[in-house]
Amino acid sequence: MNSRQKGARGERSAAKEWAKVFGGEARRGQQFAGGTDSPDIVTSHANVHVEVKRTERGNPYLWMEQATRDAGGKIPVVLHKRNHKRWLLIVELDNAQRLAAEIGGQVEAVGGGAVAAPVPSADLSPQPAADGQ
DSSP states (O other): OOHHHHHHHHHHHHHHHHHHHHOSOEEEOOOSSOSTTOOSEEESOTTEEEEEEEOSSOOHHHHHHHHHHHHTTSEEEEEEEOTTSOOEEEOOGGGHHHHHHHTTTOOOOOTTOOOOOOOOGGGOOOOOOTTOO
């Protein structure tokens, strides 16, 4: 199988997993020249730009830079998967709240994993630093 076929298969698999976890629709995007009009997968979450990396090696920071460049103001995310491993969602922490708002806070537990419940801010008491500062 050549790398183009592997990429296409990875994008179809990522779209299926996105729809299963986040709901709505997801499909492989039209790959022409990169940019906001051609994400790797197109989802019903209009403010999210999804890059897919189906590879054994690579640099997630470079992937995120590409996603950010191509996102055009949308929330850049990367879905990454290695052989025989589960899909990972990579999002900059600064964008996590925007992503949660975009998907409506609806996330299904997949593969036996648990989804954390929101923590009221009253429960977030400051913790003393380990070095006493």
